[in-house]
Amino acid sequence: MSNTLVPERRNAFPTMLSNKDEELIAAATEAISQRYRDDWQEVGAAMRTRDGRIVTGVNIDAYIGRIAVCAEAIAIGRAITETGDRGIETIVAVRHPKPGEPGKIAVVSPCGICRELIHDYDANARVIVPDGGRAPKVVSIGELLPNKYKRGSE
Ligand SMILES: [Zn+2]
Numbered sequence: 001m002s003n004t005l006v007p008e009r010r011n012a013f014p015t016m017l018s019n020k021d022e023e024l025i026a027a028a029t030e031a032i033s034q035r036y037r038d039d040w041q042e043v044g045a046a047m048r049t050r051d052g053r054i055v056t057g058v059n060i061d062a063y064i065g066r067i068a069v070c071a072e073a074i075a076i077g078r079a080i081t082e083t084g085d086r087g088i089e090t091i092v093a094v095r096h097p098k099p100g101e102p103g104k105i106a107v108v109s110p111c112g113i114c115r116e117l118i119h120d121y122d123a124n125a126r127v128i129v130p131d132g133g134r135a136p137k138v139v140s141i142g143e144l145l146p147n148k149y150k151r152g153s154e
Pocket of ligand 1: 072110111112113114115
C-alpha cells in the first residue's frame with residue numbers, strides 16, 4: 001500500500017558510504033574482533049569525533065541485563081573522557097556472531113536508548129545502519145529518532 005501524501009524523507013547528505021565510513025566500520029570490526037567474548041562482548045562501535053579522531057568501544061553485558069551498557073555508549077564515554085565532548089560526526093556499531101552462528105560481523109542499528117544518547121551529544125550525527133541485505137547506508141540521527149524526548153520547556 002502506498003500513501004502519496006507522505007513526503008519522501010530526505011537526508012541532508014548522501015546515504016552511500018564514503019571511504020571514511022568504511023574506515024569506521026573497519027575500526028568497529030577490529031574492536032570486537034579483538035575483544036569478543038560469547039555473551040559478554042558481542043558488539044563493537046566506532047565513532048568519528050568532529051575533530052577527526054576515531055574512538056572505539058565494545059559493549060559490556062551483565063548478569064542483570066538492564067545494567068548492560070551498549071558499545072556506542074562506551075565509545076562516546078571514552079571520547080569524552082579522553083579529550084572532552086567534540087561531537088559525533090559519524091557512529092557505527094557492528095555485531096559479532098555467536099560461535100556456530102552463520103554470517104559474519106555486520107553493521108547493526110543503534111537501540112532506542114543509544115539513539116537518545118547519540119542525539120543528546122550531537123543532534124547532527126550521521127549513523128551507519130544496515131539496509132535490508134544491501135550495503136549499509138548513512139542516515140541522520142534525527143531520521144532515526146523523530147520527536148526526540150526533551151526536558152521541560154527546552
Ligand atoms: Zn544501545
